[in-house]
Amino acid sequence: MAQQHLDPTDPTAEVTGDALAAYLRAQATEFLRALRLHRETGGAPAGGAEGSVDAARALRRSARRISGSLHTFRPLLDSDWSEEMRPELAWLSGTLGLEHAYEARLERLLLALHRLSGSAALPAQPVGAVAVGPADAAVGSRTGTVRPRALAADSAGGPARPAPVPERGSLTVGAAKAGALLERQLTLARTRAHSTALQALGSSRFHAVADRVAVLASEVPLTPAAPTTGLRPLAAAAQERLTDAVAALPLVTAGHPYNAEALVHGLSPDPSPHPQDGPWHQVRLLLRLHRYAREVLCAAAGASPLERSREFPGAPVDVRLLAAAQALNRHRDASEAAAAAAQAARTPRIAPATAYALGVLHADQRHEVEAARFAFQQAWRQQAVGAP
Template sequence: MAQQHHDLTDSAAGPAAPPVTGEALAGYLRGQATEFLRALRLHRETGGGPSGSGGGTADAVDAARALRRSARRISASLHTFRPLLDPGWSEEIRPELAWLSGTLALEHACESRLDRLLLALHRLSGATTVPTQTLGTGTGTGAGTAVSATAATTAATTATTTTTAQRTAPRPTPDRGNLTVGAAKAGALLDRQLTLARTRAHSTALQALGSSRFHAVADKVAVLASEVPLAPHAATTDPRPLAAAAEERLTDAVAALPLVTAGHPYNAEALIHGLSPDPAPHPQDAPWHQVRLLLRLHRYALEVLQGDDAPLGIRLLSAGQALDRHRDASEAAAAAAHAARTPRIAPATAYALGVLHADQRHEVEAARYAFQRSWQKQTIGTGTGTS
């Protein structure tokens, strides 16, 4: 039975909301631009050292995260509400903000991916302890590669959650002896590759932040903090239909997902394809990544209408967490597959990487299953025609 579109905020019905105009968008953009400039100032004061390398600080990491956060929100709002903005200005700055947030996200992504893969290797090889040495301080020589205690705790919680969601799904059952032999070398190989990628990403981010391209973006954001170039009709136009259109795109994209397949705890087709030697991105992942993007656009549109401090509904929260796990596991599986294609590695190392790859593809399926269960459960709870 077709599902009707519904409010994803899980908010209870209340009194009629006051009129909303383009001024709400202007206020939101000014606030995000101010946050951007504040984060940029903090980043410069802290020197923007690389996270986890001994040269950075918690403040530098927080500043980079805040820069990404505000850049994403400004860019997303310009996309969703572009009819309310000066079209020339909006189309000029929006891709530049997307470039900036994507560039700044690469270093963190490499570090998180390495944490995830090393913890999975320890789990799969039956290790009883997880090293507590900070990542990035070594050179990737052997089993000394480690994850921080905080990252280990977080990843362990994620692994427990996805395993619970998957429940009856068959998990990889590796040969412990062969895996233990290869796990140390596989971990060292992953450490070398991903630490190198992270170092390059950090250098790229520093170059980007010192480029004329970035300075042009920062200048535009500085102007945005005080003056938003709205279209002439924006002051009397209700932005809620544009936000509703963003929700509609999300709902349609979710409806196009293979939720029937994801409803089964074990998707053999996805796993078989994932184990193929084809280095191309997994064909089943792209629609889920697109839903994650549309969910983020919908969330930011709600922030424009309700304020960025508005409570996040349980539906959006659980769906977003499942899709984040899906993205992380998908990219981790790709990193394991890439490492397994390294020439002249030992058979035991290749075996460990193959088991690791299969494990992360199982995590992908677990995340899809968790998303499907959460989405349909909330739909049933809203009484929108499902039974």
């Protein structure tokens, strides 16, 4: 007889605290498996073995899911235990994610610099080199030395090549030094983040977290009423919090391709976080909690939402959530990249051309922020559709 699965979107299907316990045990097992893999790879140095990177990513993924489930379904769990566990898991996930965040931010900014300075793609570079558009400049070492090719005379005494337009020329001159400055700052930050992560993984604080997760893999501290209490009301509350937060967003502004107010504020010398970004970051966190709550319900049916769309074609899946999550991830990445460009532009005694290139880069990333908001608005307002 074919195995029957509960439909997590069916409000009549009973899903109780036992399903939550099974989900938490599975995530704890994944955490311990990733921890063992990380120890076997030895925690390779920054940019090192791929196995260590995958293990750290798996640790973060499991820690986020356990922490998110403890938050959404906390009435069904021992309150003292969950309140002690959630901050520790958040600390671990945040600490392990910093190195990857700095690496991705640097790559994003360098690619944007190349695009803005006339190069469609980032060419392969020797170690320590920072390139700009091949048609615009010849790049020196990590110091960012640049010789504008458009102004260089032919070695045989021929006439100089035509100069580019002033805007592109000014950007090209500063792009190499801006890239070198960003590379120095973000590579240093990434190295420090890697060292911090290694220290965290060797600390007594982490060992205490790992011990608690090991206990969780076999014993979940549910309340006495949890095995007979349904999970759907708590999952629905998480969805309602997300819906309310989305309703408070300025989606009318996000429906326009240009938000002058956001750009003007972003170009100000005020180093404080952008005031428009906070609510969007909060929606991203609430969307993650909603997705994790759906995972718990789907786990009772024997598969994750994405797996259900592949293995059980008749089961509905909200692809809107996937598109919305991707848009909010782009929003976070672009806003943090813009902040990094603005921080680099505040470096004392940098050349005007470098500051100009960083200003253009900052504006470009703020426009990426607006594009991500527009994409989220489009994804969220469309009706949920079924899996193919």
